Amino acid sequence: WKLPHQVDIKHPDIVEIAKRLRQGEIIAFPTETVYGLGANALDAKAVAKIFVAKGRPSDNPLIVHIATMEQLALLVEEIDENSRKLIEHFWPGPLTIIFKKKEMVSELVTAGLNTVAVRMPNHPIALTIIEAANLPIAAPSANRSGKPSPTTAEHVFNDLNGKIDGIVDGGPTGVGVESTVIDLTGDVPMVLRPGGVTIEELQEVLGEVKLDPAIVGQKEQPRSPGMKYRHYAPTGEMWIVKGDDREIIKKINSLIKEKSLIGKKVGILTTNDHRESFQEADLILAYGTKDNLYPLAEHLYEALRIFDLNGIDYILAEAVEEKGIGLAIMNRLKKAAGEKFIQI
Numbered sequence: 001w002k003l004p005h006q007v008d009i010k011h012p013d014i015v016e017i018a019k020r021l022r023q024g025e026i027i028a029f030p031t032e033t034v035y036g037l038g039a040n041a042l043d044a045k046a047v048a049k050i051f052v053a054k055g056r057p058s059d060n061p062l063i064v065h066i067a068t069m070e071q072l073a074l075l076v077e078e079i080d081e082n083s084r085k086l087i088e089h090f091w092p093g094p095l096t097i098i099f100k101k102k103e104m105v106s107e108l109v110t111a112g113l114n115t116v117a118v119r120m121p122n123h124p125i126a127l128t129i130i131e132a133a134n135l136p137i138a139a140p141s142a143n144r145s146g147k148p149s150p151t152t153a154e155h156v157f158n159d160l161n162g163k164i165d166g167i168v169d170g171g172p173t174g175v176g177v178e179s180t181v182i183d184l185t186g187d188v189p190m191v192l193r194p195g196g197v198t199i200e201e202l203q204e205v206l207g208e209v210k211l212d213p214a215i216v217g218q219k220e221q222p223r224s225p226g227m228k229y230r231h232y233a234p235t236g237e238m239w240i241v242k243g244d245d246r247e248i249i250k251k252i253n254s255l256i257k258e259k260s261l262i263g264k265k266v267g268i269l270t271t272n273d274h275r276e277s278f279q280e281a282d283l284i285l286a287y288g289t290k291d292n293l294y295p296l297a298e299h300l301y302e303a304l305r306i307f308d309l310n311g312i313d314y315i316l317a318e319a320v321e322e323k324g325i326g327l328a329i330m331n332r333l334k335k336a337a338g339e340k341f342i343q344i
């Protein structure tokens with residue numbers, strides 16, 4: 001289905017989609033971050049279909065999406081002071097909060113954990129569908145497990161056609177990387193997955209906020225089960241290049257020459273600051289600038305898919321500074337590159 005961005009809850013398609021979700025179908029829809037693959041969170045059979053369609057490991061829990069605070073009360077034991085502050089500042093928006101779950105939330109959704117991840121997405125189509133279905137909707141990103149998350153309906157179609165019951169096309173998503181996942185159940189609030197809401201924004205509201213040590217490279221088991229999988233991987237071999245600006249340009253250009261000589265198709269992912277610097281690459285994708293990395297986040301997953309579609313077999317991505325939205329970008333780049341760095 002293709003829907004206008006502003007939708008009426010009585011829109012005939014919305015009524016139909018809501019009805020189908022209530023009947024246990026699994027349907028992809030846009031959110032402000034990436035497309036989600038939705039199912040009735042209270043229907044274990046429907047939720048099970050999500051894991052099959054995505055090829056998702058069953059120990060990786062799902063985020064439950066809500067449209068109203070009444071729906072939150074259905075799912076969680078209590079809403080503490082810090083959660084209230086976050087909800088007030090960031091919902092609807094790209095922030096997922098971990099709560100102690102109520103009994104009725106299926107073990108399948110939470111992968112056996114006693115907590116549940118919840119968010120209220122900031123997208124008119126997502127909100128209207130959830131409200132019309134009058135259900136909490138479990139929705140992981142609507143990609144095959146291991147592929148980059150989808151930021152257009154076409155990406156969803158390419159990954160999941162024939163495996164799901166429908167796709168709602170709301171055009172490209174805006175944020176481009178997934179929501180930030182935060183856990184408030186410990187002593188200090190801890191970010192388990194960097195995403196659309198930055199740590200700096202969270203610190204402004206909460207004071208001290210920690211980043212799960214597993215995210216910054218210390219080798220512990222991450223507390224968010226999904227973060228342990230290699231993710232977002234393009235087919236081509238990918239490296240992140242990090243170091244002094246001028247040296248980076250030289251190094252990348254010499255690598256382009258070297259790899260081209262042995263017949264590799266070379267792709268570069270960078271910002272517009274360096275767009276003109278790598279003329280001999282087979283494909284240069286540049287988004288945003290060092291001072292505004294949001295367009296790079298918006299187009300990151302699309303870029304990884306474009307490299308694949310063009311048969312690029314050697315990808316060099318320029319590192320960005322790990323602050324603001326740059327932290328989420330680097331986190332996804334590291335996963336896509338299998339943590340491979342060229343340090344200059």
Ligand code: TXA
Nearest residue numbers: 033036061062115116117140141178179224225226227
């Ligand atoms: O932006 C998003 O969050 C998108 C859109 C569709 O809303 N959804 C998304 O879902 O990225 P998914 O399933 O691809 O990622 C969910 C992440 C995983 O890393 C998972 O392990 C973590 O959230 N998670 C879910 N429940 C959790 C829990 N109870 N405790 C810790 N981590 C949890």
Ligand code: MG
Nearest residue numbers: 140141142149
């Ligand atoms: Mg995902």
